[in-house]
Amino acid sequence: MLRGIFQKLGAVVSGRKLDEALLEEWEEQLIMSDVSIPTTTRLLDELREAAKKGAAPNDEAALGVLKQEAINLLGEQTTPLQFADSGLTVWLIAGVNGVGKTTTTGKIAYWLQHTKGKKPLLAAADTFRAAAIEQLQEWGARANCPVISQKQGADPAAVVHDAIAAAKSRGCDVVLIDTAGRLHTKANLMNELAKIARIVEREAGSPPQETLLVLDATTGQNGLTQALSFTGSAPLTGIVLTKWDGTAKGGIALTISHETGLPVKLLGVGEQMDDLCDFDAREFIETMFG
Amino acid sequence: MLSNLSDKLSKSFARLRGKGRITEADVNAALRDVRMALLEADVNFKIVKDFIERLREKAIGEEVLNSLSPEQQVIGIVRDELVELLGGNAKRLEYSSRPPTVILMAGLQGTGKTTTSAKLAAYLKREGKKPLLVACDIYRPGAILQLQTVGQQVGVPVFEMGTAPPEQIAKESLKYATEHAHDVIIFDTAGRLHVDEAMMAEVKAISEIVKPTETLLVLDAMTGQDAVNAANAFNEMLPLTGVVLTKLDGDARGGAILSVRAVTGVPVKFVGLGEKLDALEVFHPDRMAGRILGMGDVLSLIEKAEQNFDMQSAAAMEAKVREGRFDLEDFLNQMQEIKKMGPIENILGMLPGMDKVMRNAPKEKMGVDERQMARVEAIIRSMTPAERRKPDIINGSRKRRIAAGSGVGVQDVNRLLGQFRDMQKMMRQMSALTGGKMGKMPKGMPKIPRGINPLKFMK
Numbered sequence: 001m002l003r004g005i006f007q008k009l010g011a012v013v014s015g016r017k018l019d020e021a022l023l024e025e026w027e028e029q030l031i032m033s034d035v036s037i038p039t040t041t042r043l044l045d046e047l048r049e050a051a052k053k054g055a056a057p058n059d060e061a062a063l064g065v066l067k068q069e070a071i072n073l074l075g076e077q078t079t080p081l082q083f084a085d086s087g088l089t090v091w092l093i094a095g096v097n098g099v100g101k102t103t104t105t106g107k108i109a110y111w112l113q114h115t116k117g118k119k120p121l122l123a124a125a126d127t128f129r130a131a132a133i134e135q136l137q138e139w140g141a142r143a144n145c146p147v148i149s150q151k152q153g154a155d156p157a158a159v160v161h162d163a164i165a166a167a168k169s170r171g172c173d174v175v176l177i178d179t180a181g182r183l184h185t186k187a188n189l190m191n192e193l194a195k196i197a198r199i200v201e202r203e204a205g206s207p208p209q210e211t212l213l214v215l216d217a218t219t220g221q222n223g224l225t226q227a228l229s230f231t232g233s234a235p236l237t238g239i240v241l242t243k244w245d246g247t248a249k250g251g252i253a254l255t256i257s258h259e260t261g262l263p264v265k266l267l268g269v270g271e272q273m274d275d276l277c278d279f280d281a282r283e284f285i286e287t288m289f290g
Numbered sequence: 291m292l293s294n295l296s297d298k299l300s301k302s303f304a305r306l307r308g309k310g311r312i313t314e315a316d317v318n319a320a321l322r323d324v325r326m327a328l329l330e331a332d333v334n335f336k337i338v339k340d341f342i343e344r345l346r347e348k349a350i351g352e353e354v355l356n357s358l359s360p361e362q363q364v365i366g367i368v369r370d371e372l373v374e375l376l377g378g379n380a381k382r383l384e385y386s387s388r389p390p391t392v393i394l395m396a397g398l399q400g401t402g403k404t405t406t407s408a409k410l411a412a413y414l415k416r417e418g419k420k421p422l423l424v425a426c427d428i429y430r431p432g433a434i435l436q437l438q439t440v441g442q443q444v445g446v447p448v449f450e451m452g453t454a455p456p457e458q459i460a461k462e463s464l465k466y467a468t469e470h471a472h473d474v475i476i477f478d479t480a481g482r483l484h485v486d487e488a489m490m491a492e493v494k495a496i497s498e499i500v501k502p503t504e505t506l507l508v509l510d511a512m513t514g515q516d517a518v519n520a521a522n523a524f525n526e527m528l529p530l531t532g533v534v535l536t537k538l539d540g541d542a543r544g545g546a547i548l549s550v551r552a553v554t555g556v557p558v559k560f561v562g563l564g565e566k567l568d569a570l571e572v573f574h575p576d577r578m579a580g581r582i583l584g585m586g587d588v589l590s591l592i593e594k595a596e597q598n599f600d601m602q603s604a605a606a607m608e609a610k611v612r613e614g615r616f617d618l619e620d621f622l623n624q625m626q627e628i629k630k631m632g633p634i635e636n637i638l639g640m641l642p643g644m645d646k647v648m649r650n651a652p653k654e655k656m657g658v659d660e661r662q663m664a665r666v667e668a669i670i671r672s673m674t675p676a677e678r679r680k681p682d683i684i685n686g687s688r689k690r691r692i693a694a695g696s697g698v699g700v701q702d703v704n705r706l707l708g709q710f711r712d713m714q715k716m717m718r719q720m721s722a723l724t725g726g727k728m729g730k731m732p733k734g735m736p737k738i739p740r741g742i743n744p745l746k747f748m749k
Contacts (some may be wrong), residue, residue: 019688031336034514037326097565098400098539129567130439135432144456152439183540216400220332220514224541243399246483271399271429 004264011274013172018051018062026066031248033288034220039258043069059071067285073254074281079238079263082209088167089118089174090200093240094193094230095214097181100242102132104214104268105178106139107276108240110173111266113143114274121172123163124149125156126180136178147171156180156192157199164203175204184229197234212265217243217250227256241279249288300449317349320364331582333544334518337552345371369579375548376575381557386503389473390464394500396493396528397508398520399481402536404433406508407478408440409570410534413560414474415446422472424463425450426496427480432560437478444567447472448672454481456492460499461487475500484523494527504531506559509550510538517546518553525554536562545582611717618678618710622670625663668696669706681707 016022023044030040046069047062084091093105105122112118122140124147126132133149140147148163160177167175179196182189201207209232214221230236241250244267253264264279297402321342328338348367393410395403407423414421423441425448427433434450441448447470449463460477467475476501491745497505507521507530524530533554535547538561547558558573610616670678672695677684684692684707693700 028335031329034332034516037329051340096512096540098402129436130443131432131434131436133432134435135430138431144390183537185541216510216512216514218398218510218516218520220512220542220546221330222332222512222540223514225541243483244515246398246485247519248514252514273708 001118016059018047018049018059020051022059022062023048023051030251033232033251034255035251036221036224036255036259039073039255042258043073051063060271070254070288071281071285074095074284075257075263076281078278078280079265081265082237083174084204084206084209088164088172088204090164090204090208091174091210091212092177092179092197092200092208092234093212094179094234094236095181095213096183096226099181099219100217100268101181101214102126102135102139102178103271104212104240104242104266104276105136107268108266109143109145109176109274110273111276112176113145118174118189119172120145120174121149121163121167121170123160123175123177125159125163125177127152127154127156127159128180132180139273146172147194151284157195160199161203164200174188179207184226189285190233192228193230194233197252205232210265211235212238212240214240214242214264215250215253215256216248217241217253217254218246218248220253221252223252223262224255224259227260227262231260231262236262238265240264240266245269245275252265274278298709314350317364318346319501321346321349323363324368327583328545328548331543331584332512332514332517332549333545333582334515334549334552334671337518340552341371341375365583366503368583369576372548372579372582373575375551376553376578377557381532381559382557384503385474390422390467391474391504392500392502393474393476394493394497394502394505394528395476395508395526395534396505397476397481398483398510399430399712401428401481401508401510401513402562403481403508404436404569405440405565405567406448406506406534406536406560407437407476408444409562409567410560411441411446411476412444412567413570415444416475419474420472421446421474421476422449422463422467422470424459424475424477426459426477428453428456428459429480433478433480440567457495457499460496464500477502484520490523490527497528498568498687502531505529506532506534507550507554508534508536509546509555510590511535511540511544511546513541513546515549518549521550525556530554530556532556532559534558534560534562534570538663539563539569543582543584544578547578548582614714614718616717618670618673618681619675621713622667622678625667665696665698665702666706669693669698669703672696681710 011093026047027040027044030043031037043066047065048061081091090109093101093108095101109122111122112120120143122136122145124133124136126136127150130152133152137147137149144189146166148159148166150159150162156179163175163177166172175194177200179193180189182193184190197207197211213227213230213236215226219226227236227239239256239262240254241253241264244250256262257264264281264284267279267284269275269277304692313548324345325338325342328341329335333341345367348371349364379658383393395407395410395667397403404427411421423437423446425437427436427437434448434452438448438450449459449464449466451459456479463475463477466472477496479493479496482493484490505528507524509517509521511746521530521533533547533550533556535544540542550556551558558578561569561573563569563571610620669692672692673684677692678687684703689700689703694705697705
């Protein structure tokens with residue numbers, strides 16, 4: 001977890017003067033967490049200025065400033081997940097291949113039922129990857145909620161169309177759309193995603209209340225490109241950071257927030273159904289700093 | 291942000307040119323640019339540090355300091371070092387001298403183990419082997435069915451025992467393989483985090499039972515700094531014999547592979563380039579080095595062009611250009627040739643510096659909308675052969691017919707004809723300049739007539 005880097009950061013702060021050497025150690029820690037160089041520079045610049053003038057606060061105060069700067073980039077207040085004011089809520093789950101979209105969709109279904117008292121319905125719009133439909137059906141069975149699917153190779157937009165109709169007739173209040181993994185460099189697949197979003201708007205009466213980018217915490221600098229490209233096809237509303245239970249720091253999420261303002265909304269921390277938690281910037285950063 | 295290391299280095303050295311002599315400090319400045327490029331490509335921070343130190347020793351030599359193009363010198367040294375780090379020439383898959391050859395696939399979740407297993411099976415089949423796929427991922431819902439589906443697609447049988455303990459599956463599959471005369475067995479294992487002790491012990495247990503000839507780490511090209519931790523843990527637990535770098539069809543620079551190489555020392559054996567089951571290729575360290583540095587993949591582009599361009603028709607085309615006989619029919623053919631090379635964005639992505647440009651500019655603004663290309667094609671196809679050969683005969687009524695036939699407006703037809711005239715003019719000028727001879731093409735380059743750039747038509 002992110003804990004590690006800031007534990008290390010904490011360790012080097014023991015009554016030391018804030019000098020260039022200390023700043024370089026912090027720089028190393030941030031970069032090794034996959035925070036981008038511009039974000040790292042932005043975070044350390046003020047401290048660096050202070051250090052140059054010799055008017056630096058002591059190291060502990062400096063670390064406090066650094067933490068607060070990072071929290072500010074992520075947004076002090078957690079951005080809540082959005083539901084429709086009335087009628088059906090639709091959330092679109094998107095991302096590149098292998099980040100954990102299907103697993104996340106299953107976990108969100110469980111989370112909606114158990115923390116929000118909702119009645120979700122899952123739409124198996126990944127009609128491309130072999131066995132993706134069955135994988136989602138298994139999650140639907142575990143979370144005890146219906147899954148609308150068609151055959152492999154079917155038009156994902158048609159699945160979405162069916163799912164929205166089914167949700168209305170069955171009295172479900174949230175439709176979760178699990179989409180196929182797609183590299184953001186493939187124009188045809190990105191157009192397909194835009195089409196899915198259009199179908200949602202047409203059938204449910206408004207665009208998806210949430211379009212979540214699922215981001216693997218092990219992702220490096222490419223994560224920013226992913227966020228920028230996906231939002232070009234289906235405007236993103238937030239990030240779900242997955243696989244945060246390993247040693248990867250997920251620092252690219254901080255960079256994405258810095259560069260695009262997109263908030264992180266949920267954290268995936270394991271393969272079990274309830275391994276999903278609300279994102280809290282302060283807790284996230286405090287954990288990082290150990 | 292740094293878009294292209296070559297440009298950046300050119301700039302920083304250009305600033306220094308006026309000084310007459312480039313100093314050690316200037317080389318250090320260049321090395322800072324190299325450092326940034328490597329970090330942006332996700333090469334591990336500590337590995338970059340070591341790398342830069344080694345580079346400094348090499349670069350601060352008379353050769354660079356007195357060179358007329360120090361940036362090219364620095365780039366050259368960086369490339370050579372990277373290629374060496376990446377492992378020189380491509381390494382082949384090892385086969386056991388006593389079949390069956392056993393291949394164990396391992397890696398974090400979502401890196402593409404199942405897809406890669408099937409691709410590998412297809413590759414082995416092409417090599418004349420009789421592979422067997424074994425489903426050892428008993429955890430992820432749908433994993434077994436996924437392997438069965440892709441196995442069926444490549445025509446390779448899949449051994450599975452549902453969610454029985456993987457150790458038991460491993461044992462039984464070995465018996466099955468012997469009975470059915472399979473000479474290669476590929477074990478698709480569950481994705482696991484390297485900090486999950488129970489799961490790491492499990493993969494070790496499987497490995498001890500099947501005694502693999504090859505243990506391949508499947509690594510996602512988009513992985514960041516943490517690659518070094520994961521690779522280290524897997525290597526300590528299994529020893530690895532090779533790496534498969536997946537999802538290289540995206541725009542990630544893939545610097546994580548350097549980290550894995552540095553930590554494990556094992557060679558990269560394959561790269562995955564797409565979701566299709568034949569999209570598995572041999573690794574080229576030199577091309578990867580260029581990619582990591584953000585210098586594009588010109589060699590792959592040339593290779594692709596060579597594969598797809600018909601040399602003879604290219605030569606005929608060149609003659610036509612020379613003699614000013616290049617018409618819309620020829621233009622249409624050129625467009626077809628380019629289309630054969632794959633999606634335009636993939637091709638452009640291989641050009642130096644383009645990856646960044648494409649990342650930052652929406653496609654519509656770049657003018658690489660494939661639909662635009664299709665529109666140009668439709669317009670030309672709505673013309674009669676005579677019109678294609680002699681566009682000058684296209685009058686108002688012909689334009690209206692062409693527009694109606696291709697579903698565009700008359701102004702679109704006008705724009706195309708205007709651009710084509712400009713292009714012809716350009717070609718004539720070029721022909722005149724070179725005394726009727728086209729400039730010599732570098733060896734190995736397909737003979738694409740100069741000045742013809744169908745991409746221009748899509749603006």
